[in-house]
Amino acid sequence: MSNPESSLSTPFPPEQSGAVPDPDTALAIRGLAKRFGEKIAVNGISLDVPAGSFYGLVGPNGAGKTTAMSMATGLLRPDHGQVWIHGTDVWSEPLTAKRRMGVLADGVRLFDRLTGEQLVTYSGLLRGLDRDTVAERTADLLRVMDLTGDAGKLVVDYSAGMTKKVALASAMIHAPKVLVLDEPFEAVDPVSAANIRDILAQFVESGGTVIVSSHVMDLVQRMCDHVAIIAQGNLLAAGTVDEVRDGQSLEDRFVDLVGGRSTGEGLSWLRT
């Protein structure tokens, strides 16, 4: 395995304590760390996500993606480090920072005894939007997510893909500047996924920032303009997709960096 740092420019300035990063940086992370008992889940990550970028966060299962995203979105208090959303510290000014963020957390329940329409409306009202705006945006969101026909169904009876879409709609209703989406395409059918990708691409074009985690490299390579690779709680590489993949496919580069490929020996009995 080659040393990842040598082939890449350092994607963020050296850590300076107390310095508030440029507000143009959509998401700035400095020295973020979290330990659960013996296990270090996130081991001092620093990262800058420029405004208007479509940023992919990739890593093997258990790499610390979800932990890092939880700390960036105010769901999990970090042991060390700081997080800023457009220059606002998430942990010292949570209300301002959260207003700028739309979050899709992976694997959490929704208030699924509400109908799809009620859930999106609920999200809008929670964010303090007025009723008319909420109604208008809810209708729009349900339409683009192709959920209008199922708007009156309870979310508990939705399929996995529909649940993902309605959660995404709930995360977008307050028109955030930054969308932080943990595994947004999991269990979503190809057509809906393509629609969601279009929506996100439009959002980025209009100046918004999208951060997605995924372990589908191909998808990240096609969709994102920036990417960061995390494994075992460490940031292995970060930068534009072209910088990171360095001429290879993102998947090959990822396997290079992360390691752990077995040599093809193995299940000798698995023959027919």
Added chain:
Amino acid sequence: MVAHLIRMKLAITVNGWKKSTGQLVLAILLMAYLAFVLVMLGVGASFMPELETDARGTILTLVGAVAVLGWIIVPVFFTGVDLTLDPANFATFGVPSRQLVLGLAMAGLATIPGAATLIGFLLSTLAWRDQAGPMLLAVPTTILGAVFCICISYAVTGLLAGITGQRRIREIMSIVAFIPLMLAGVIFAGIVESVEAALEQLPGLAAIIAWTPLGSFTGAPWALAEGRPLEAMAQAVLCLVWVAGALWLWQLAVNRSYAQVRGSGPASSKTKTGLGLLGVFPGTPAGAIAARSLIYWLKDPRYSASLVVLPLLLVLFWFLGYQSGEYVMILLMGPITGFMLGYSISADISYDGSAFAQHVTAGVSGRDDRVGRTGSLLAWGIPVTLLFTVATVWMAAQWWLLPGLIGVGIGALLTGAGVSALVSARFIYPVPPPGASPFATPEGGGMRMMLISLGAMVVVGALCLPGLILYVVALATGTMLLMWITLVVGLGLGVFLLWLGIRLGAKWFDRSQAETYQSVLAATG
């Protein structure tokens, strides 16, 4: 296969203990309790040869019947008792259902309740230790009895799971089925005129039960001891028939659940349009939270289940009044209602489960969260408490008590809501996950949950004391003025404590949102 399943069951149990000391302590307590019961059973059974054959047989048959009935009924309410060995989990392994059933039955005997049942049945044979024949017959029939308990219990839950696969039906059933159980005492008292008459009926009843799956296992030795060998043989054969029948039913259930795994699709449900209550409440964060809470009160059985006891108490108190002609107990209804309703939202965030993430990421302020949740409760809790108070005062025809009772009842409601607003902001304990039976015991609940809820109850009770004491004094001295003072003090104190609870709860909520969320995640997943 059988050995694998038993080993897996034991491994799951032991791992559960390793994970949490509380569970281990609870398991030890349970085992100690069961050991105590079994020892008492053994001692009791070994003294039974002192009794007449008739009495012995009656007692053994009825106790056996209760044990079998317990195995049939209890798992229906506590769904999720043994989900780790749910046949559906094995569907993908392609184990033949006959082998699987056999393995699960043996694994079932290896659980604490299974083993206790087996030992208990075997100990009951000591009752025949003075007669070789019945004792020898009792050993195989009681073993069959224990096996039957396991099999029929799995069969019933399995088949019910098939019928109750639809969410709504299952939810309603789990509450409705609970009601007759709670009213059993009243119904029983109503049917049986006197205890003596009932006791005279018992031997005859037991003799009939001995021919059913409930009684054959302990009834067969009785018949032999009475000197009716043919009857005894017939009942022993019936034991085999019952076990075979239970196995067959169980296999049917397993086959069905296999088929369901293969062809599981999303259930269709009715759609409705519009925002419902979300459109009625104010269009603010607190209003939305209140509307959502109220929707959950209506749609989530875990909420309504906590209140099913209220109408039952009303019936019970009315029944007591009807019997004695004095409607005194029923006057407690108003205060009890207020107390229980106020306390009922003390686990509100726990009930949200990880859906609470939406409040955290939206940056909901503690004030909005607290006001919304308590507001939705008070919106219907105050009218209901008032209704119960006025209705019971009317039944008892004691109108002069009304101001005092309202002061105590509404005061308890407001105080309870205030304490809940504080407690639920940070203390999270395991509750049944959304969609599970509301009476299911959540994994790893135990001590912590009991301590917190008990503590909160004691605090609410203590804070209600001023109003309560005033009321009792007013009642004892018959002073109307004191009744009015009770009303003012109860309401005033309630409003103050509610305000204080919301204020402090909001602060607590704001300071530790992330920690609260992580506790919810850990408790409910």
